[in-house]
Amino acid sequence: MKQAESMITVDSLVKRYGNFTAVNGVTFQVQKGEVFGLLGPNGAGKTTTLEMLVGLRKPEEGTAFIGSFNIRKELQKVKEVIGVQLQSTTLFELLTVEEILQMYGSFYPKHLPIAELIDDMILTEKRKSRIKSLSGGQKQRLAIALALVHDPWVIFLDEPTTGLDPQARRTLWDIVLKLKKRGKTIVLTTHYMDEAHVLCDRIAIMDRGELIALDTPETLVRNLHAASAISFSVSSEVDLNEWAKVEGVTKADCKEKEVVLYSDDLQLTLTSLIQTASERQIALEDLQTRTATLEDVFIHMTGRSLREE
Template identity: 45%
Template structure:
């Protein structure tokens, strides 16, 4: 994965988005957003449900066509060459299942074939901690395991950019932390990652830069630290005392950090 990034890393920005607009009938889902994603970073798109995160990402993935504006992925115009973009990116979609009658290694090999790539299913599944499950049917997996499989499948074509759409929604705290470790390790191997989330602690933990979306527009963009500084500079202070631990820390402390067999 890191090899390709190093090889064609001539441009600093792997994604360039300029004034993208998408309407559904009366609803303006994406209202003129512009941003860049740098090579090798984890870029977060934050926002409440319905903010337009998923629509924005799906336009970049070549799955939806914007009404106006321009999006380049690795220099390729998504609107004009959606399949060329699809072949160099990896995607994990929200609420998507896989063929439930196939075994995990069969699914990984099948998706490899769809990109005309020979893949080492064993190695990919090991990377997402699913080695013991490689001969299991998809339908026998837990929620966290399904989510990790979808990451493995997203990596079959050694993608230039990995898109993760709410990768930890619906997971329990252990599975979420496990997914965070996985995402960090993928970034450490050199990939660029675009992820959407509505969990702020996830963005703080993982993202190099974040764009905060609301009602189809980007209202703030910067590194988490910068955005916090910016807010504090306005004289903002929390009205509640911040405790050194919270309930999630208690939960993790008592139930253990390790991943459960079924999570």
């Protein structure tokens, strides 16, 4: 079998809408059993990439393989081994959980036992309920159950937790980790950095149709050379260059009177900061320290926040 090690091989995929290039030459590989995240702001091209991989959109250039199957030439084979949960799924609102799963199961020559799937997705109490009466989290779990019905090798999840409350998000995280434990390969998109950090073995950061970084969450953050962020506010503006001179500072950011200093040596920088402030008689208010995150990685690489529209 071609590409024995990687379950997914993506090679220079391009998608254009008229003059606009939504995905501009994306290349990556996903190993068997890996949870792989596409992280990026709105409009980055995450859904478009995923839709090309599952055969819902045709790439203008490039190709991809799922296992040994070419998405351009062997789409039917591809569909047999993948399960897909899309960003906006319309379900048959009047069917019950059990009925829709039985219906989806009947599309395949072989399917997983429905009761087991329902149990797995924590929907046992809702099995006789109509879909329209389910909560957002329950609907997402049902969408995943539908994606799993034919026991696929690879599962694609497009923003599985967007719009869910914190508890429903955690439940979904547990489900993703459970599927990983069973050896499934999972590709998910998200714009939540905490989610990407918790779930993903590796993350591709996408921006404006391109991959701008690809690594484990830990390495992405470590490569910032700024393990810690120290934030505070001051009562009058101070030249940013002054803050950059504080010992150990690798980068200084300032929005009006709020300052963020990044450092690889928290203790050195804090000591030096307090000394500098007292020498110049500047009061540091609301002083806080935190560990750098993927959000900091994105800001560092693009100058923009992940959450900006």
